[in-house]
Amino acid sequence: xxxxxxxxxxxxxxxxxxRPLHLDEVxxxxxxxxxxxxxxxxxxxxxxxxxxxxxxxxxxxxxxxTLVCGYWDETQPIGGRKGKHHTAQxxxxxx
Numbered sequence: 001x002x003x004x005x006x007x008x009x010x011x012x013x014x015x016x017x018x019r020p021l022h023l024d025e026v027x028x029x030x031x032x033x034x035x036x037x038x039x040x041x042x043x044x045x046x047x048x049x050x051x052x053x054x055x056x057x058x059x060x061x062x063x064x065x066t067l068v069c070g071y072w073d074e075t076q077p078i079g080g081r082k083g084k085h086h087t088a089q090x091x092x093x094x095x
Contacts, residue, residue: 004044004048004051005044005048006034006041006044006045006048007048007052009029009030009033009034010026010030010048012029012033013025016029017029020061020064020065020066021065022063022064022065023042023046023063026045026065027042027045027046030044049065052065053065056068057069
C-alpha cells in the first residue's frame with residue numbers, strides 16, 4: 001500500500017485544478033505538497049495514476065488523466081462507484 005502513498009494529494013490536485021491533468025502536473029503538485037523534488041515522487045504518482053486508471057477511477061486521453069466519477073462536474077457524472085452504491089441502496093429498500 002505504500003506505493004499509493006500520495007493518493008490524497010492526487011485527488012486534491014484534481015479538485016484544485018478542475019481539469020484533466022498530465023502526469024508531470026500532478027507530480028509537481030504532489031512534490032510541492034510533500035516538500036520533495038518531482039523526481040522523488042514521480043514513480044509513486046505514476047503508479048497511483050496507473051492504478052486509478054486500471055480500476056476505472058481515472059480515464060486517460062492524449063496523456064491527460066481525468067476523474068471518471070464526475071467529482072468536479074456533477075452535471076454529467078459517469079457512473080462509477082457512486083452509481084452502483086445508489087442501485088444497491090434501492091435494492092436493499094425494496095426487499
